Amino acid sequence: MEALNNHIDPTKLPRHIAIIMDGNGRWAKTHGKPRVFGHKNGVTAVREVTEICAELGIEYLTLYAFSTENWSRPPSEVGALMSLLVEAVRNELKTLNKNNIRLQAIGDLDKLPASSRKALLEGIEATRNNTRMTLVLALNYSSRWEIVQACRQIGQQIKEGHLNPEEVDEQLFSRFLSTKDIPDPELLIRTSGEQRISNYLLWQIAYAELYFTEVFWPDFKKENLIEAILDYQRRERRFGKTSEQLVTDVKF
Numbered sequence: 001m002e003a004l005n006n007h008i009d010p011t012k013l014p015r016h017i018a019i020i021m022d023g024n025g026r027w028a029k030t031h032g033k034p035r036v037f038g039h040k041n042g043v044t045a046v047r048e049v050t051e052i053c054a055e056l057g058i059e060y061l062t063l064y065a066f067s068t069e070n071w072s073r074p075p076s077e078v079g080a081l082m083s084l085l086v087e088a089v090r091n092e093l094k095t096l097n098k099n100n101i102r103l104q105a106i107g108d109l110d111k112l113p114a115s116s117r118k119a120l121l122e123g124i125e126a127t128r129n130n131t132r133m134t135l136v137l138a139l140n141y142s143s144r145w146e147i148v149q150a151c152r153q154i155g156q157q158i159k160e161g162h163l164n165p166e167e168v169d170e171q172l173f174s175r176f177l178s179t180k181d182i183p184d185p186e187l188l189i190r191t192s193g194e195q196r197i198s199n200y201l202l203w204q205i206a207y208a209e210l211y212f213t214e215v216f217w218p219d220f221k222k223e224n225l226i227e228a229i230l231d232y233q234r235r236e237r238r239f240g241k242t243s244e245q246l247v248t249d250v251k252f
Contacts, residue, residue, distance in 0.1 A: 008056065008226065012233045014186035016060035017053065018201055018208070021045070023192025023216030030216075036080040041218040043088050047095065052222040054099050054133045056229070060182055061135050064200050068108065068142040082112070085139070086119040093123055100132035106178040107141030136182065143202040150176035179204055187232045189225075191217045209235055 021042060028038030046063060053061045065085070071078060089103075096103055103123045112120070120139070153176045157163040163172075174180060184204045190196070193214040197205070211228045213220070 007230055009233055010057065013057055013229070014232060015058070016062065016183050016185040016187075017058055017229075018062040018064070018185035018188045018205065019049070020064045020188070020190040020194075020198060020200055021217040021220075022190055022194055024218060026192065027216035027218045035077055036084075038216075038218055039081060039084055043084065043092075045217055045220045046088070047092065048222055049220065049225055050101065050133075050135055051095075051099060052225055054101055059133060060185075061133065062106075062182070062185065062201070063135070063137055064141065064198070065137045066107075066139045066141070067199060068140055068145060069199070071140075082116045085116045089119045089123040093126055096123070096127050096135070097130065100130045101127065102130040102134045103127045103137070104134055104182075105137045105139050106146075107139045108145060109139060111140050134182070136179075138200065141178075141200070143199045146178055147203060149178075174203070177203060184208070186237075187211060187228065189213070189228050191215050191220050207237075209237070 024038030024042045025035040026038070027041070028035050031037065050061060066081060070081070103126075105120055105124065109117055109120065120137070150173060154163065154168060154173070158165060158168075179201070184206070185201060185208045188197075188201070188205050188208045189211045191213055193212070195212045201208075209232050211231055213224060213228070215224055
């Protein structure tokens, strides 16, 4: 672990890491347990990854906790997930404040059960002055929903005469997204071996580096995160340019 940590270049850390936490159910199955057992153990991975991100100096960590599509799962599992959310937020509040971590959330939060939404908003309020890192939970989140909502809001602004269509560009559009105050992720990690984006931050990850690992989320530890960051640091971030242009762009 320490050897891996020593290889990280602190000047090339991503400001924002986004993670699709996948594999809780399959992890539970390999242990002969119900799916909820996997979700409960996934909370431990959340704590560990959050703490190492704060230690390394990552400014933003966004976790895909519950998608709009997850409502189609068995009601017993959905209910357990919502209860687990309440329990996790309340149990982790002390740790978040101790580590100076601010909690935020994106998604259609109004459709969460009242108890889940209450616990979430209380956690957000209790940590709002923390400055070391921001932990963002994507809850009842869908990127397509987010983009449609932004289009509706912009359309309403145009209809009311507050905006001209010619003013709408990428920068303005981004200000109508739920991530308007958050930099785009430079690194997207998905666990469990699946290689899909699953309707997650589609606009925001336009230039993110994608990292897929076979490790199930409950088994995702600090060393796995560091390996992902090291892989990210070995890549060349060109943003449409050539390697030669990057060299000439370096200022001495």
